[in-house]
Amino acid sequence: MQRLYKGDPLTPGEREELEDDLIAFCDRELDLLGNIRDLDVLYAGGSSPLWIEGLSQRIGEGGSVTAIDMDAERVDETQASIGEAGFVAPVLILAGDVFGLSFASGTFDLVYSSGLFHELDVKERTAEDALAALCSVARPGGRVATGDFVDSEEAVQLEDERLEAELRREAYASQPYGIGAPEGLVGLHNELLTNLRWQVFPPQRIRHLGKLVLAEDEPTELSSLPPATARRIRESLDAMRTRILGEGYTRPATVYIEGLVQSA
Numbered sequence: 001m002q003r004l005y006k007g008d009p010l011t012p013g014e015r016e017e018l019e020d021d022l023i024a025f026c027d028r029e030l031d032l033l034g035n036i037r038d039l040d041v042l043y044a045g046g047s048s049p050l051w052i053e054g055l056s057q058r059i060g061e062g063g064s065v066t067a068i069d070m071d072a073e074r075v076d077e078t079q080a081s082i083g084e085a086g087f088v089a090p091v092l093i094l095a096g097d098v099f100g101l102s103f104a105s106g107t108f109d110l111v112y113s114s115g116l117f118h119e120l121d122v123k124e125r126t127a128e129d130a131l132a133a134l135c136s137v138a139r140p141g142g143r144v145a146t147g148d149f150v151d152s153e154e155a156v157q158l159e160d161e162r163l164e165a166e167l168r169r170e171a172y173a174s175q176p177y178g179i180g181a182p183e184g185l186v187g188l189h190n191e192l193l194t195n196l197r198w199q200v201f202p203p204q205r206i207r208h209l210g211k212l213v214l215a216e217d218e219p220t221e222l223s224s225l226p227p228a229t230a231r232r233i234r235e236s237l238d239a240m241r242t243r244i245l246g247e248g249y250t251r252p253a254t255v256y257i258e259g260l261v262q263s264a
């Protein structure tokens with residue numbers, strides 16, 4: 001039986017180790033941006049306080065962070081959790097869709113996303129449309145940078161993400177872009193940016209993530225799906241749990257891509 005520590009499946013020591021690893025992963029990804037001091041930055045498709053704080057510290061008081069996430073609940077949670085906590089750079093966190101950005105063109109020095117592309121719903125619009133929207137709000141000569149998971153190494157998290165995508169397709173008729181080979185995202189960026197550079201980085205372990213996944217409740221969407229579909233997804237979830245017990249929650253590699261928006 002699972003023992004809970006004040007409702008948390010992790011012990012305080014495990015929680016600390018998990019948080020240390022999440023910070024290390026965030027630092028590794030944000031360090032790839034290099035010097036971002038004094039820049040006005042759009043953080044697209046994210047509202048995690050950890051990432052926003054990391055950006056704000058690197059930018060300093062001479063620039064700003066604007067974060068936009070279509071998950072209004074996450075945005076509210078982040079706004080509530082940061083409360084009065086002061087950031088170094090001014091921070092604005094907004095609920096919104098990257099396909100419908102309302103900023104004037106050329107507003108930002110840097111437009112950055114991490115983990116946005118694999119979650120994009122590309123049923124009605126394409127990933128190219130999303131990238132074009134991001135490029136349009138970067139100033140001419142400004143930078144667009146993307147980090148995301150790639151499938152170049154097999155990992156339990158890839159199976160988890162595939163199941164999540166299947167659930168979204170079945171329950172909401174959405175079509176997540178998903179996690180593919182690095183060349184897919186690189187090709188996309190190559191069409192719209194100049195001076196492109198990119199690199200794949202090895203998976204970075206996050207201790208105790210598997211324990212958290214194993215403690216998750218069954219997705220509520222399953223109960224509204226046709227029985228045969230729900231059964232298929234339940235079987236896949238069980239197979240993934242067995243895999244986690246055997247090999248842990250192994251993580252995917254990541255790709256980092258950046259390029260410049262052509263000057264007018």
Ligand SMILES: C[S@@+](CC[C@H](N)C(=O)[O-])C[C@H]1O[C@@H](n2cnc3c(N)ncnc32)[C@H](O)[C@@H]1O
Pocket residue numbers: 044045046047048049051052068069070071074096097098099114115116119120121
């Ligand atoms: C894997 S999470 C990114 C985690 C990120 N590192 C953070 O700081 O939150 C992907 C995020 O993209 C957001 N997202 C997906 N599609 C979006 C869209 N069309 N417009 C804005 N945000 C979107 C989701 O709501 C989710 O918060």
